[in-house]
Amino acid sequence: MKPLIKESATSLTALVFLVVGVSGVMLYFHVFDVQVKALHETLGLLFAAAALLHVYFNWKGMKRYFPKKLFMGYAAVITAVSIGFIASADSGPNPKVTLIERALNAPLALSFRLLETDREQAATLLGGRGIMIGSADSLAEIARTNSVSPYELVMIISAQKQ
Numbered sequence: 001m002k003p004l005i006k007e008s009a010t011s012l013t014a015l016v017f018l019v020v021g022v023s024g025v026m027l028y029f030h031v032f033d034v035q036v037k038a039l040h041e042t043l044g045l046l047f048a049a050a051a052l053l054h055v056y057f058n059w060k061g062m063k064r065y066f067p068k069k070l071f072m073g074y075a076a077v078i079t080a081v082s083i084g085f086i087a088s089a090d091s092g093p094n095p096k097v098t099l100i101e102r103a104l105n106a107p108l109a110l111s112f113r114l115l116e117t118d119r120e121q122a123a124t125l126l127g128g129r130g131i132m133i134g135s136a137d138s139l140a141e142i143a144r145t146n147s148v149s150p151y152e153l154v155m156i157i158s159a160q161k162q
Helices: 002-028 033-057 069-088 095-105 108-114 119-127 139-146 150-161
Strands: none
Touching (some): 002 033, 095 139, 108 119, 108 139, 119 150
């Protein structure tokens, strides 16, 4: 069993690296962002696991690289760049989150306008799923009252446009 895992670790590392690398470039250039994001994140986890297995099974040979000046230089540069990105990241509110929260908490008339529907049409669509609007003032309130995700409400209302 161990030889199969050892052989798989290197193959998986190489193949998943290829997919994670290509999908990372696609995300950077905003090519199929929505479709690629979940793939990139999920296979990124698999890549980390495969890389750890690869390092484990090849530790004897790899530890010869670690004390070398070239490795240490690259490690220092990568560490500095990573710290620079993290330190310089804007820690302000995420504009996507702000926009979504405002849309979900806006008066229903505004939210329905944004979703290109009206109260009557939304009530019919949601009612078909057992979700009642009642006297709610916002999508967030409808979601709380009916114990559903507000995103599910948006998907149900938006599905008519597909």
